[in-house]
Amino acid sequence: MTQTTLHDFKDKVCFVGVGDTDYGALYRTKDPKRNQYTLGVEAFKAALEDAGLKKDEIDGLVLVRIPSYQLFADMVGLRYLKAANTFRGEGRMSALAVQYAAMLIYSGLCSTVAVVYGNDGRSVGATYGGEGEGSSPYDVIYGMTSPGAAVAHMWRRYMHEYGAREEHLAAVAISNRRHAGLNPKAVFREPLTLETYLTARYIAAPLRLYDYCLINDGAVALILTGAERARDLRKPPVYLTATATCTDLTFFYTVDDFFRDAVRRCAEAVFAASGLGHKDIQVCQIYDNFTPTVIFGLEGAGFCKYGEGFEFVQNGRISLGGELPVNTSGGHTSESYMQGFGLHAENIRQLRGEAGDRQVPNCQVAMYICPAPICAVHIMTRR
Numbered sequence: 001m002t003q004t005t006l007h008d009f010k011d012k013v014c015f016v017g018v019g020d021t022d023y024g025a026l027y028r029t030k031d032p033k034r035n036q037y038t039l040g041v042e043a044f045k046a047a048l049e050d051a052g053l054k055k056d057e058i059d060g061l062v063l064v065r066i067p068s069y070q071l072f073a074d075m076v077g078l079r080y081l082k083a084a085n086t087f088r089g090e091g092r093m094s095a096l097a098v099q100y101a102a103m104l105i106y107s108g109l110c111s112t113v114a115v116v117y118g119n120d121g122r123s124v125g126a127t128y129g130g131e132g133e134g135s136s137p138y139d140v141i142y143g144m145t146s147p148g149a150a151v152a153h154m155w156r157r158y159m160h161e162y163g164a165r166e167e168h169l170a171a172v173a174i175s176n177r178r179h180a181g182l183n184p185k186a187v188f189r190e191p192l193t194l195e196t197y198l199t200a201r202y203i204a205a206p207l208r209l210y211d212y213c214l215i216n217d218g219a220v221a222l223i224l225t226g227a228e229r230a231r232d233l234r235k236p237p238v239y240l241t242a243t244a245t246c247t248d249l250t251f252f253y254t255v256d257d258f259f260r261d262a263v264r265r266c267a268e269a270v271f272a273a274s275g276l277g278h279k280d281i282q283v284c285q286i287y288d289n290f291t292p293t294v295i296f297g298l299e300g301a302g303f304c305k306y307g308e309g310f311e312f313v314q315n316g317r318i319s320l321g322g323e324l325p326v327n328t329s330g331g332h333t334s335e336s337y338m339q340g341f342g343l344h345a346e347n348i349r350q351l352r353g354e355a356g357d358r359q360v361p362n363c364q365v366a367m368y369i370c371p372a373p374i375c376a377v378h379i380m381t382r383r
Helices: 023-027 036-051 069-076 093-107 147-162 166-180 194-199 260-274 292-300 341-352
Strands: 013-020 060-064 083-087 112-120 202-204 217-226 238-247 283-286 365-370 374-381
Touching: 013 036, 013 093, 013 341, 023 217, 036 069, 036 112, 036 217, 060 069, 060 093, 069 083, 083 093, 093 112, 093 217, 093 238, 093 341, 093 365, 093 374, 147 202, 147 292, 166 194, 166 292, 217 341, 238 260, 238 341, 260 292, 260 365, 260 374, 283 292, 283 341, 292 365, 341 365, 341 374
Parallel strands: 060 083, 060 112, 283 365
Antiparallel strands: 013 217, 013 238, 112 217, 238 374, 365 374
């Protein structure tokens, strides 16, 4: 039996529909009747409309953070599916859910798969780890109850090793906010200054308020299908040209290499499979539950050397008009925290030319990077 490789998978699956919610509008109000299901239904309907598909053409359903695929399928009228599954509500799962959907299509098990994410975190008072769920018991007894505390320690170590200072992170937060100002759906759109950043309170030193992701309500739905069918649908197809994952699993969220080696392995795999290189990437979305992961991701993917990422992000280099625009919708610190799904949606819109005032000119190649215990990298393209 011949083993399938990433080279075989190249450009076989496409994103053909995207739908999401108005994060800013949802943030301004809390609604006890709002939940993951109703938000997910809204995004799913929008994605169907975007793709020009009828719901009966969906034969696979992948949910993230929405507990019951059975209940959700009943709500939207999807009874006879060829595949249905639910992934945990963790940021690393966005790339994995997309990969799972793509494998269902590539294998022939499904024709068209909807990936739906719903989050009612603001309305229900989520704390994302503050309660200690999922943390090592040896972390919890010292107050290390969330990934934010772990990333704070990682950034402290990075500062010690490479001479970075706390204010170097401001460039990431300020760039995110600048992009969010161009995004009508973003939660926070007002400009962020260096002074405001530096006078904000610590959450877990050395990370400040603006280094942390938002807690907000919202939903994203993505629809994927095979490349041949995608060419006949409403919107220009966005190809999942290459994708790879690599774990960095220990008993702690904190890792001594800042997830860089796992990201490096992913990036090397997708560059080799796609035939593309760093200079071909026109826009990049990096999973930024906390701002240091942008720097860790850039270094791991090879856009700069280890220890140089804090300098790479300065002086507008990662902003629109810079060398490598990053998190062009505002990222997780300003647009919304949809645990990676909003970043996927942004890449799709950039590649379609639908990003409005934040559009990267003639965008044809985009990358997604997730530095986390399960690292992932996608290359997404248009023709």
